[in-house]
Amino acid sequence: MDNKDDRYETTDVVICGCGPTGAMLSGYLSRMSVKHVVLEKEGGITTDPRGIALDEDGIRLLQGIGIYKSVYSEIGTCMQLFKFIGGTQKDLHRDAFLEMDYATTEGGTGHVGFICHKQPILEQHLRATMASDFCQLRSQCTVMEISQDLQWTYCRYRDQDGQVHALRSRFFVGADGKTGFTRKNYLEPLGIRMEPAHNAFYDETWVALNWQIDLPTQKSHPDFALWSLGYSPQDVYDLFFPANFRFICNPLRPAVCGRFGLPSDRLWRFEFVVRPGEDPDEMAASEKTMEIISPYITHKGKGFGLPQDVQYPEDCISVLRSRPFRFAARDCNRWSHGRVILCGDAAHVFPPFGGQGIASGFRDAASLAWRLSFLTRRPPHEQANPPHRHESVLEGWYRERKQQLSASLASTIENGRFVTEANPLRIFLRTCYLFVMNLVPRWRRELRLGRRKEGLIRYRYEEAQDGDQHHHGPLAMPFMPELNGGLCLPQVYCKPVVAVGADRARGGEREREGARVFFTDDVIFDVRKTGLFQLLVCLENISELDDARETLSSVNDVVVDAGGTEDEICFDEATYLIQDDRDVSKLQCDKDLNSAATDGSMRDLLAPVLPPPVYQLASAEEFAGSPLCEGRPTPQGYDPHYLGKALGRGLQYVIVRPDRFIFAACRNSDELRTAVAAVVGYLRG
Numbered sequence: 043m044d045n046k047d048d049r050y051e052t053t054d055v056v057i058c059g060c061g062p063t064g065a066m067l068s069g070y071l072s073r074m075s076v077k078h079v080v081l082e083k084e085g086g087i088t089t090d091p092r093g094i095a096l097d098e099d100g101i102r103l104l105q106g107i108g109i110y111k112s113v114y115s116e117i118g119t120c121m122q123l124f125k126f127i128g129g130t131q132k133d134l135h136r137d138a139f140l141e142m143d144y145a146t147t148e149g150g151t152g153h154v155g156f157i158c159h160k161q162p163i164l165e166q167h168l169r170a171t172m173a174s175d176f177c178q179l180r181s182q183c184t185v186m187e188i189s190q191d192l193q194w195t196y197c198r199y200r201d202q203d204g205q206v207h208a209l210r211s212r213f214f215v216g217a218d219g220k221t222g223f224t225r226k227n228y229l230e231p232l233g234i235r236m237e238p239a240h241n242a243f244y245d246e247t248w249v250a251l252n253w254q255i256d257l258p259t260q261k262s263h264p265d266f267a268l269w270s271l272g273y274s275p276q277d278v279y280d281l282f283f284p285a286n287f288r289f290i291c292n293p294l295r296p297a298v299c300g301r302f303g304l305p306s307d308r309l310w311r312f313e314f315v316v317r318p319g320e321d322p323d324e325m326a327a328s329e330k331t332m333e334i335i336s337p338y339i340t341h342k343g344k345g346f347g348l349p350q351d352v353q354y355p356e357d358c359i360s361v362l363r364s365r366p367f368r369f370a371a372r373d374c375n376r377w378s379h380g381r382v383i384l385c386g387d388a389a390h391v392f393p394p395f396g397g398q399g400i401a402s403g404f405r406d407a408a409s410l411a412w413r414l415s416f417l418t419r420r421p422p423h424e425q426a427n428p429p430h431r432h433e434s435v436l437e438g439w440y441r442e443r444k445q446q447l448s449a450s451l452a453s454t455i456e457n458g459r460f461v462t463e464a465n466p467l468r469i470f471l472r473t474c475y476l477f478v479m480n481l482v483p484r485w486r487r488e489l490r491l492g493r494r495k496e497g498l499i500r501y502r503y504e505e506a507q508d509g510d511q512h513h514h515g516p517l518a519m520p521f522m523p524e525l526n527g528g529l530c531l532p533q534v535y536c537k538p539v540v541a542v543g544a545d546r547a548r549g550g551e552r553e554r555e556g557a558r559v560f561f562t563d564d565v566i567f568d569v570r571k572t573g574l575f576q577l578l579v580c581l582e583n584i585s586e587l588d589d590a591r592e593t594l595s596s597v598n599d600v601v602v603d604a605g606g607t608e609d610e611i612c613f614d615e616a617t618y619l620i621q622d623d624r625d626v627s628k629l630q631c632d633k634d635l636n637s638a639a640t641d642g643s644m645r646d647l648l649a650p651v652l653p654p655p656v657y658q659l660a661s662a663e664e665f666a667g668s669p670l671c672e673g674r675p676t677p678q679g680y681d682p683h684y685l686g687k688a689l690g691r692g693l694q695y696v697i698v699r700p701d702r703f704i705f706a707a708c709r710n711s712d713e714l715r716t717a718v719a720a721v722v723g724y725l726r727g
C-alpha cells in the first residue's frame with residue numbers, strides 16, 4: 043500500500059460523472075469542506091434537455107446549496123396543474139378527468155409541487171455551486187479502472203490528451219448514469235445488480251421530442267386564419283401549446299406533453315409510446331412524429347366559425363430532439379461495496395411519469411454528502427478502528443434511500459397506470475371511482491394533492507441485516523425512532539424576533555431586518571454554522587424561551603462528555619422558532635423582552651446580532667411580500683403550523699441531520715441528553 047502513496051494523487055472523495063447527481067453531491071461536499079475531485083468524460087454540459095420536471099424536494103435541495111434565487115428566474119417555472127385527459131379524441135383542451143394541482147404550497151417544504159426546467163440550465167447552475175477550494179472538476183477525463191483496499195480507493199482516468207492519471211481517495215462515488223462505468227465494469231462482477239424495482243412496469247420504449255416554438259406574426263404569416271378573429275401571436279401560442287402538463291390517457295397511444303423551461307424559451311415536450319411491432323427509430327423520424335402530434339396541434343375550423351381547420355404553422359417549430367428511449371423501474375440490490383458507492387441513475391432508474399429521476403439523484407447526493415463528510419473527517423489511521431464502520435454507515439444510507447425510492451415509485455406507478463391503461467372495463471371503473479371521489483370535497487382535495495397527499499416521508503427504522511458482521515455502530519440508521527426520529531423535517535417561513543429596545547439603541551438595524559422573511563432551512567443550516575447536526579428549538583410562545591435556553595445549557599456538556607466536538611453538534615448554534623402567530627416582536631418585544639433584557643436573562647440571546655437566533659412563524663402574506671416570492675406563485679394552501687403539527691405537541695428539542703431528517707425530537711433535557719449522546723456515538727462510530 044505504502045509504495046502506492048507516491049504514484050497516486052490523493053483526495054478525500056472522487057466523483058465519477060458530473061450530471062445532476064454528481065454536481066449536487068459536489069455542491070454539498072464543497073459546503074461541508076470535503077476535498078474532492080470530479081471526473082467527467084464530456085467537455086461540457088450535455089445540451090440535450092432530458093429531464094424537465096423537478097419536484098419540491100428537488101427545489102428544496104437546490105435551495106440547500108444556495109441557488110434558490112435562480113430557481114424561478116433562470117432555471118424553470120412552476121408546472122401548475124397535471125391534467126389527465128382520457129378518450130381517443132386528440133384534443134388538448136378536453137376536460138380533464140383528474141387534475142393534480144402542483145402550484146400550491148401544501149407539500150410541507152414551503153415550495154410549489156413541481157417546476158418544469160431545462161436540464162442543461164439546471165446543470166449549469168449546479169456546476170456554479172461546485173466552485174470552491176475543496177472541489178476540482180476535471181472535464182474530458184474518463185475513468186477506466188477502479189480498485190480499493192480497506193482504507194483507500196484507487197482509480198485511473200484518461201484525460202483529453204490521452205494521458206493516464208492515478209487518483210487515490212477515501213471514497214469513490216459512481217454518479218456516472220444508467221450505463222455508467224462504475225457499476226458495469228467494477229461492481230457488477232462483484233455481485234451488484236440492477237434489478238426490477240416493481241413488477242407494475244415492464245421495460246417500454248417511448249419517443250421524447252423537444253420543440254422550440256416561434257411565434258407566428260401577421261407579417262410572417264399573413265394568411266393565418268386566427269388574425270381575423272383578433273388573436274395575438276401569444277394567444278395563438280397559448281391556444282396550441284397550452285400551459286399545464288397533460289397526461290394523455292389515450293388507450294391507442296398514451297402520451298404526455300407540456301411546456302418546459304422559462305416561459306420566454308417557449309419549449310414544448312411531447313412523449314409518446316412506441317407500440318409493439320413499431321420501429322423506435324422510425325417512430326422518432328419527423329414524418330411519423332408529425333403524423334402523431336399534428337392532430338393535437340390542429341383545431342377544428344367550426345370551433346372558430348371558420349370553413350377550414352387551423353394548424354400551428356409548421357415553420358415556427360424547430361425540433362431540438364426526437365429520440366426513442368427505453369425506460370424501466372430498476373434499482374441496484376446494493377448501492378455500495380466497500381468504499382465504492384453508486385448514486386443517481388447509476389443506482390436506480392425510473393419511468394418518466396413522476397418526474398423523479400433528477401430529484402432522486404439529488405436526494406441520494408444530499409444524504410450521502412454529510413455521511414462522507416464525517417467519514418472523512420478523521421485521518422485514515424483513526425478510521426481503521428473499527429475498519430468496516432463505513433460499510434454500515436453506507437448500508438444505512440442506501441436502505442433509507444430505498445424506502446424513499448419506493449415512495450417515489452408508488453406515485454410514478456399511479457401516474458403511469460392512468461396514462462397507459464388500455465382495458466375499457468378498468469377505464470370505465472376508474473371513471474366511476476374518480477367521479478365519486480370528486481363529489482366529496484376532502485377526497486377531491488386529496489386527488490388534487492397528487493403525490494403530496496402522503497405528506498413528507500418518514501423513514502422506517504430497520505435493524506442491521508442479520509449476519510452483518512461489519513456492523514459496529516450504535517445505530518443501523520442514523521435516527522432514533524423511540525424519540526420520534528426519521529421524519530423529513532417540514533420547512534416553513536419565519537422572521538426574526540428582534541429585541542426592539544436593545545436594537546434601537548444600536549441604530550435599529552435588526553428592527554428593519556425584522557421585516558425579512560426566511561425559509562427555516564436557511565436559518566437552521568446557515569452557512570456560517572459549523573455543527574454537522576443542528577438543533578431546532580420549537581416553542582409555543584416566547585415565554586418559554588428562558589426555560590428552553592436553560593435546558594440547553596444544562597445539556598451542553600454531553601457533547602464533550604460523549605467525546606464529541608462542536609463540529610458535530612453545537613448548542614450555541616441552536617435555532618429557536620416560536621410558533622405563535624401573533625407578531626411577537628411588535629406585540630411583546632418592547633414589553634416582555636426588554637424587561638427581561640434588563641435582568642440580563644435574554645439580553646445575549648436577543649441581542650441584535652447576525653444571524654438572529656430567535657425566529658417566529660411568518661405568514662403566507664408576509665412571504666408573498668418578501669423577495670423570496672419574486673417570480674414564483676404566491677403560497678396557496680400554505681400552513682405555517684405544518685412543522686409544529688408534524689412534530690406534535692411538546693416535542694421542543696429537535697436534532698436535525700444535514701439532509702433535513704429528524705434524528706430525534708425530544709420533550710425534555712433527559713431525552714435531549716440521550717439523543718445528543720447518540721448523535722456523538724453515531725458520528726464517532
Ligand SMILES: Cc1cc2nc3c(=O)[nH]c(=O)nc-3n(C[C@H](O)[C@H](O)[C@H](O)COP(=O)(O)OP(=O)(O)OC[C@H]3O[C@@H](n4cnc5c(N)ncnc54)[C@H](O)[C@@H]3O)c2cc1C
Nearest residue numbers: 059061062063083093094095185218219250386387399400
Ligand atoms: C427522455 C428523458 C426524459 C426524462 N425526463 C425526466 C424528468 O422529467 N424528470 C426527471 O427528474 N428526470 C427525467 N429524466 C431522467 C434524468 O435525465 C436522469 O435521471 C438524470 O439525468 C440522472 O442524472 P445522473 O447525474 O444520475 O446521471 P447522468 O445525467 O446520466 O450523468 C452521468 C454523467 O457521468 C458521465 N460519465 C459516464 N461515464 C463516465 C466515466 N467513465 N468517466 C467520467 N464520467 C463519466 C457522463 O458523461 C454524464 O455526464 C429523463 C430522461 C430521459 C432520457
